[in-house]
Amino acid sequence: MNTMLVEGPRVLAFAAATGRVGSVFLIGDRLIDWHISNKAAESKVEAAGHAQTLINRFVPDVVVTEDLEAASSKGEHTLSLLSAISTTAAHNGLFDVSVPRKHLYANKYVEADALVEEYPELAPWKPAQRRFYDNEPRNTVLFEALSLALLMRDQA
Structure with a gap:
């Protein structure tokens, strides 16, 4: 597909959950x-590297992540991944929008x-609804990233 024919802001959004980082462009x-990456969820360095790769590939106008202060259900490690992604966006001179989920x-x-x-x-x-004793499906992070991008769009 020729992305040059599509108009509007170029938005790269990230979401993180235990063991995975999801992104949408x-x-x-x-x-x-x-994308969904397990490797990006291993450490802050991996998350930053993954973000940099996608920033280089897509050249976004804005990067969207979840607001760290509002992310009360996220663990410390997951918050550190989101922070690393935000820092990477800032180092690239990109507008980083943190939105509450x-x-x-x-x-x-x-x-x-x-x-x-x-x-x-x-x-x-699309993830199938889990039973109470199952782990959360891997793909939910993808829909979380899309939701964050759409929240940012709707707030603009």
């Missing part, structure tokens, strides 16, 4: 690319359903 309202839906799975309605290309990555 949008130009305007068009979803261009998405708003829960506009009953749960993450209802949110994923709604996001797939708007972005059907993500349907294969």
